[in-house]
Amino acid sequence: MKQAVSTRTGTFKQSVRIRDFQLTTDEPNAVGGSDEGPGALELLAASLASCTAVTMEMYASHKGWDIGDVEVEAQFSPADRGCPTRFGLVLRFPDDLTDEQVQRLKVIAAKCPVHRVLEGEVMFDERVERTQLAS
Numbered sequence: 368m369k370q371a372v373s374t375r376t377g378t379f380k381q382s383v384r385i386r387d388f389q390l391t392t393d394e395p396n397a398v399g400g401s402d403e404g405p406g407a408l409e410l411l412a413a414s415l416a417s418c419t420a421v422t423m424e425m426y427a428s429h430k431g432w433d434i435g436d437v438e439v440e441a442q443f444s445p446a447d448r449g450c451p452t453r454f455g456l457v458l459r460f461p462d463d464l465t466d467e468q469v470q471r472l473k474v475i476a477a478k479c480p481v482h483r484v485l486e487g488e489v490m491f492d493e494r495v496e497r498t499q500l501a502s
Contacts, residue, residue: 416441422479
């Protein structure tokens with residue numbers, strides 16, 4: 368099971384612990400945050416972009432392909448009344464890759480773990496724990 372723990376450190380600002388790593392999330396000034404880090408939805412796009420890129424890199428490495436610098440841009444529009452959440456991915460490859468390599472990498476891109484989580488059924492188990500937090 369993957370885990371992240373988020374703790375408030377300011378108005379809309381969070382310190383997020385993932386394994387031995389720590390990162391800051393925040394909201395833009397326009398909505399009352401201090402813009403000291405990406406927002407949660409931006410991290411979702413970052414997760415999809417980075418996972419897609421790594422999945423293609425792993426596949427290319429397994430095939431013995433040198434795919435050079437690959438870039439993945441992820442954008443999304445959260446669900447709105449009557450419209451599902453929509454993701455857009457732009458895969459950028461060096462010119463010297465063959466059409467066959469590009470097509471195969473495009474297929475593999477859709478198999479990244481984050482992509483699969485987002486397209487699959489999601490269920491939430493939520494519980495409340497009351498505790499004394501240190502001030």
